[in-house]
Amino acid sequence: MKIYPKIGIRPTIDARQGGVRESLEEKTMNLARAVAELISSNLKNGDGSPIECVIADTTIGRVSQSAACATKFQREGVGASITVTSCWCYGAETMDMNPDYPKAVWGFNGTERPGAVYLAAVLAAHAQKGLPAFGIYGRDVQELTDNSIPDDVSEKLLRFARSAQAVATMKGKSYLSIGGVSMGIAGSIVDTDFFQDYLGMRNEAVDMTEIIRRVNEEIYDKEEFKKAMAWTEKYCKAREGNDFNASNKIKTRAEKDADWEFVVKMTIIIRDLMEGNSKLKDMGFAEESLGHNAIAAGFQGQRQWTDFMPNGDFAEAILNSSFDWNGIREAYVVATENDACNGVAMLFGHLLTNTAQLFSDVRTFWSPAAVERVTGQKLSGMAQNGIIHLINSGSTTLDGTGCQNKDGKPALKPYWKVSENEVEQCLSATTWFPANRDYFRGGGYSSNFLSKGGMPITMSRLNLVKGLGPVLQIAEGWTVEIDPSIHKTLDERTDKTWPTTWFVPRLNDKPAFKDVYSVMNNWGANHAAISYGHIGQDLITLASILCIPVCMHNVDENEIFRPAVWNAFGMDKEAADYRACANFKK
Secondary structure, three states: OOOOEEEEEEEEEOOOOOOOHHHHHHHHHHHHHHHHHHHHHOOOOOOOOOOOOEEOOEEOOOOHHHHHHHHHHHOOOOEEEEEEEEEEEOOHHHHHOOOOOOEEEOOOOOOOHHHHHHHHHHHHHHHOOOOEEEEOOOOOOOOOOOOOOHHHHHHHHHHHHHHHHHHHHHHOOOOEEOOOOOOOHHOOOHHHHHHHHHOEEEEEOOOHHHHHHHOOOOOOOHHHHHHHHHHHHOOOOOOOEEOOOHHHHHHOOHHHHHHHHHHHHHHHHHHHHHHOOHHHOOOOOHHHHHHOOOEEEEOOOOOOOOOOOOHHHHHHHHHOOOOOOOOOHHHHHOOEEHHHHHHHHHHHHHHHOOOOEEEEEEEEOOOOHHHHHHOOOOOOHOOOOOEEEEEEOOOOOOHHHOOOOEOOOOOOHHHHHHHHHHHHHHHOOOOEEEEEOOOOOOOEEEEEEEEOOOOOEEEEEEEOOOOOOOEEEEEEEEEEEOOOHHHHHHHHHOOOOOEEEEEEOOOOHHHOOOHHHHHHHHHOEEEEEEEEOOHHHHEEEHHHOOOOOOEEEEOOOOOOOOHHHHHHHOOOHHHHHHHHHHHHHH
């Protein structure tokens, strides 16, 4: 059973007794209970359990009650706090002073008692003390007897809670590098200071030869391997594609069968390296059974591994999916080529949505003119202004096929909403081609599928800039379907053994989004993480908690929710974001 952080609810109150405090006790606690119920009934952890809330034992009117609340929160494993009030309170005495918690304050909009006045006062105190807090104030005045939470308040409470829980969940966990730098890709030059200073995570590393050792010394659950091979034979090997390698590079059937066995063992071993496996202790491998407490990982692969061993595409694709031979389960986060920067973006998306993430090259912008020149046909519909080819060597989640269904449309869903039939459809839509041995001399298998069109998706990427630090890029848009003959021509110009997602971003009047070409031209690296849904606003909130500025996005400014003190850094929201992040980064 996984242990997740909780969200603490702090009901603050006017301390004046003899009529004032007594009249507000029930109202204030009811607001706290309503917020706790809102969060627990709408938000879930990665395993599908409701996010738990902890409410202070009493309302908080003076500093001793603040201290008692802090003690309870520490004991209960709270990772973020929300202060709620319907009235004036003593700001510096009742505020949350824990420097490690993301914080929000909801000031009830009512006329009888000045909750809004307290909200403004305590946010000023948070700013003055360098403890940023999100301010939540409903647009419409409510009656004092009304304990409901207005829609605009609910939206902000849930956005904060979702993002704060993601931040708290990753703290103390590890990013596991299996191998090192892949082909000089900067994202795989893992910056341990970034992980520690911004995410509160540690970095673990093992050499890729650890996989070979565990295969050779049989340090894996052999019963699980038998089960895994039977499943793989039925759902993956049965859909093995043609071998398009040159005749002198085609492996024998026996060699291909051995590759299948190896990549299945490799999948089990990478998972065991990440989270451990108690079965190994029973086999006499106590140390290996522990794992590395990894919430995300990366596998280098190229070139030192793939030049002589089967590639990591199968292992990465299956681990990143919401299912395997053990059934439907939470997707793991495993970055191709150990691109830790993209792994972090995948982790952000996964923690915010509880869905599997796509890892793709941002490979090619196809202009309408180029498509017509190459294929003799015109792009149409949502693709008429050009498309971006998202593709990688077969390591992206099989959920990315779009064979799951939400409201009658293709989707990626949290694993507890995925059906067995949807799993089989994802597997049936995937072909496993023998790896291109011009790239992968050691062989292996690469997945191939075409994502269904019409899915709202968000493309994101974390980049590191010397002298500036981390920045986040975001592009919301949709998957699109193009004429099959156009797809065939464009896909085969790249690599027909890899999975493809055709992407169209939402355009606006910002320079980076004035057209599809500009999105591609402004992207900061060769990889991107792709999440189902338009989650740009949540990513922006999450980034502000971590003091990571957002350098590129196409989110409506009215949807942006950052700590209140960000307003003190100027009226240009993006410039203010940079200044505020630099100011408050611990």
